[in-house]
Structures are given as structure tokens and as C-alpha cells.
Amino acid sequence: MTTTTSVAAPTTAAATAAAALSKNTSDYTMFLKLLTTQMQNQDPLKPMDSTEYTSQLAQFSQVEQTIKQTTALSDILSQLSTQNLAQASSLIGREAVVDSAVSGLTAATPAQWSYTGSRDVASIEMSITNSSGKVVSKQTVSGDGAKGRLTWDGALADGSKAAAGAYTLSATGSDSSGVNVPLTIAATGKVATVESVSGAVTLGINGIEVPLAKLVRLADTAG
Structure with a gap:
């Protein structure tokens, strides 16, 4: 039996909050320096107008309050990020379908994809490129209806095997009459690890890191 689960994308607001906090802190420090310098260098015979001084103190207070609020928000988002990571840990061992x-490709697992066509596909021309954009393999395989799976074990034309890494599939389908059938491609594989970087959770699938936001489906096969 196969069950599927939809997964919501995590927030990356923690990184945004951290950037905002850094900017506000910088503005706060600069404002304080300018105010102090202005007071130290004012003409004793013509001191700063009390109304202007009060206005500047009010601005100083607003900046300080903004920093406190941003710090509190950053703490909250950090806690949410930890919760996202804890929840994502339950995905380990599940088969994931990724919008990519x-x-x-690793020594132990082949590169894997699923395809979906608008109608049955009789044959598929596969073109696989490495991370540098170089085509490393071209082959034609039989289709398996309107939906199916494609795998590549890294075998190259000269009999050697491609190095472990990330590989991109371009595929063109044809029906039994030779008419082109557009295909939608998605990478698949089991989730091995989860990691949180700057508030964003990534999944380790077949040796590469994939943003959780790209996850479109989970499959759990049993029995």
C-alpha cells in the first residue's frame, strides 16, 4: 500500500529578521554617535534648542524600541526554525518527489526521476548533464504509460561510471505513432538527512541538498 503526504514549505523569515536586526543595530549606533558628537560640539553660547533635543531623544527611543522588537521576533523565528527541523526529521527514510x-547520483544509489505525460508514452529520449552543463549520457528507453520512473546508474558510453554528484535530466516523450508528448520531470529519492541553515530546512536526498520548499509529495510504501 502506498500513502502520500503533502508538505508545506518552511519560512525563511529568520534570515530576514536577522538582517533587519543587523541594520537597525547599525542605525542605532550611528544615531547615538551623531547625537553625542552634536552635544559635545554645540556652541555653549547657543545651546541646542530644548524642543529639537527632545525630538532627537524621541527618535533615539524609537530606534531602541525597534531593535528590541526585532530581537524578540528573531528569537521567535529561531524557535520556529527548530520546530520545523524537528518536524522535518520525520521525513527521514521516506521517498520524496521533488519539483526539480x-x-x-551516489555509489550506492542511481539518479532517479519520475515523469508525467498528457497521454501514454511509448519511448523517451533521455539527455543527462552534469553540474557543469556538459551532456554525459544520452539514451532512449521505453515508456510505461502516461506516468513512470526513470533511473540512471551513472554508466557512460566508454564503459566507465560518472562521479557522484548532481545531474539534470532533460527528457522528450513520443507516443506509439511517434508524436511528441511533453513530459513533466520530478526528481525522486529517499530522504537521508535534514538540516536547517538560516531558518530554511533542506533535505539530503541521494547525496545532494534539496530545499524543503521544493518537496511536492511523499510516498510511504508498506506491505
Whole structure:
């Protein structure tokens, strides 16, 4: 039996909040320096107008309050990021379908994709490129209806095997009459690790890191 689960994308607001905090802190420090310099260099015979001084103190207070609020928000988002990571850990061992044509190849696992066509596909021309954009393999395989799976074990034309890494699939389908059938490609593979970087959770699938936001489906096969 196969069950599928939809997964929501995590927030990356933690990184935004951190950037905002850094800017506000910088503005706060600069404002304080300018105010102090202005007071130290004012003409004793013509001191700063009390109204102007009060206005500047009010601005100083507003900047300080903004920093406190941003710090509090950053703390909250950090906690949410930890929760996202804890929740994502339950994905380990599950088969993931990712909205990407890039799949990972390792010594132990082949690069894997799924395809979907508007109608049955009789044959598929596969073109696989490495991370440098170089085509490393071209082959024609039989189709398996309107939906199916494609795998590549890294075998090259000269009999050697491609190095582990990320590979991109370009595929063109044809029906039994030779008419082109557009295909939608998605990378697949089991989730091995989860990691949180700057508030964004990534999944380790077939040796490459994939943003959780690209995850479109999970499959759990049993029995």
C-alpha cells in the first residue's frame, strides 16, 4: 500500500529578521554617535534648542524600541526554525518527489526521476548533464504509460561510471505513432538527512541538498 503526504514549505523569515536586526543595530549606533558628537560640539553660547533635543531623544527611543522588537521576533523565528527541523526529521527514510529535474547520483544509489505525460508514452529520449552543463549520457528507453520512473546508474558510453554528484535530466516523450508528448520531470529519492541553515530546512536526498520548499509529495510504501 502506498500513502502520500503533502508538505508545506518552511519560512525563511529568520534570515530576514536577522538582517533587519543587523541594520537597525547599525542605525542605532550611528544615531547615538551623531547625537553625542552634536552635544559635545554645540556652541555653549547657543545651546541646542530644548524642543529639537527632545525630538532627537524621541527618535533615539524609537530606534531602541525597534531593535528590541526585532530581537524578540528573531528569537521567535529561531524557535520556529527548530520546530520545523524537528518536524522535518520525520521525513527521514521516506521517498520524496521533488519539483526539480536535478537528482543525485551516489555509489550506492542511481539518479532517479519520475515523469508525467498528457497521454501514454511509448519511448523517451533521455539527455543527462552534469553540474557543469556538459551532456554525459544520452539514451532512449521505453515508456510505461502516461506516468513512470526513470533511473540512471551513472554508466557512460566508454564503459566507465560518472562521479557522484548532481545531474539534470532533460527528457522528450513520443507516443506509439511517434508524436511528441511533453513530459513533466520530478526528481525522486529517499530522504537521508535534514538540516536547517538560516531558518530554511533542506533535505539530503541521494547525496545532494534539496530545499524543503521544493518537496511536492511523499510516498510511504508498506506491505
